[in-house]
Amino acid sequence: MKKTNYTTNRKTTKDSRRDFIKKSALTLGAFTIIPRHVMGNGFLAPSDKINLGIIGLGKQGNILANKFIHNTDTQIVAGSDVWNGKRNSFQQNIQQLYAEKRNIASYNGVKTYLDYQELLERNDIDGIIVATPDHWHKIQAVDAMNSGKDVYCEKPLTNTIHDGIEMVKTANKNNTVFQTGSMQRSWDIFKKAKEIVDSGKLGTIKKILVDVGDPAISYNLPAEPLPSGVDWNKWCGPAPLLDYNSKIAPEIVSSYPDWRDYTETGGGLLSDWGAHMFDIAQWCLNMDNSGPVKYIPPTDPTALRGLKMYYDNGIEMVHEDFGRGRAVRFIGSEGSMDVSRSFINTNPTTILFPTPVEDPSGLFKNQGNHYLDWISCMKTREKTICPIEVGHRTATVCNAANIAYDLGRTLHWDPKKERFKNDSEANKMTKRKDRRY
Secondary structure (H helix, E strand, C coil): CCCCCCCHHHHHHHHHHHHHHHHHHHHHHHHHHCCHHHHCCCCCCHHHCCEEEEECCCHHHHHHHHHHHHHCCCEEEEEECCEHHHHHHHHHHHHHHHHHHHCCCCCCCCEEECCHHHHHCCCCCCEEEECCCHHHHHHHHHHHHHCCCEEEECCCCCCCHHHHHHHHHHHHHHCCCEEECCHHHHCHHHHHHHHHHHHCCCCCEEEEEEECCCCCECCCCCCCCCCCCECHHHHHCCCCCCCCCCCCCCCCCCCCCHHHHECCCCCHHHHHCHHHHHHHHHHHCCCCCCCCCEEECCCCCCCCCCCEEECCCCCEEEECCCCCCCEEEEEECCCEEEECCCCEEEECHHHCCCCCCCCHHHCCCCCCCHHHHHHHHHHHCCCCCCCHHHHHHHHHHHHHHHHHHHHCCCEEEECCCCEECCCHHHHHCCCCCCCCC
């Protein structure tokens, strides 16, 4: 794959387009309250003309396309994938979504590419959505930022710690508006959880239990015949050239593929769900710019739960199944709280509900708009609700946890230097040597 060197001209174009969007948002914002049907079917005000491209057109890429078409006023104008069939079905899906969500009968504004770098060369695109497997996130996000685009990147941000460090540096260099796809931060139920922890009603937090999936394992699937219509070398990209197996990359996607389970392409469900639930723990503890300083794996080398993590203030966080599904339990000196996507409970109940509530089932259901938050910040150049530094620190917890499970010994982490203390083997595992592809 060719490597593109983005020039000063691209930077000038980037800055000019960003200035236009920001000034349009400020000067024309008052006029966007005019109902859109008055301005004509499909009309977009100048302040709303933000064009998006999506890299990775599988299940999640199409889900995000739906979110942005339904919940924002952006225009999706491009997509990229290494599967021919997925590029074709993406175009059809976008046309259908525009017809259903925006009443535009024939939307032909999407062009697709095999090579994502061709997409990045377009000066009319303002934002890039990265929805590829984890092993591609850093390279594609960095290329997008260096090409002058703002970025929405799926979680977990990376499957190595070093990749996250590089992404943060690149975002800061380019003044990129970056949103990590840890959308739970936009949900009312998790905002309520943070409000309760911040209020001190649980007392001093002593311990946190986080129930997410298993650590990553090395790729072990048997080889299957390679389907036509996929550039498998590009799918593997910086990862080792793996034997093809439909479980990690199905030609037709119905459920989430299993590439998440393997070290080469993901971080196990420990990272996949950890990027959601460890993120909530970090957020509620106000540790977004830090993380645990000690990781103690279980003594049983085959155990898939039991890793203990300690913050420098003494709070213990444990990777543990406590019987409530994917959830987080906060244990304080004055009470406890369990929170997940479907429930929030406290003990005593008066912490959550000081006065009795007859039917609490309808409360805290709003999921906010994680997608519009990114778009709004693209216009104002402010920080998003889950910026790159946050996504990187949460991914670091997940990646460090995987390393601790793998090595089977206590690791000491320095959140400031972002290195393990006195452990060269562990530090080597914070990065990988990318394959030439």
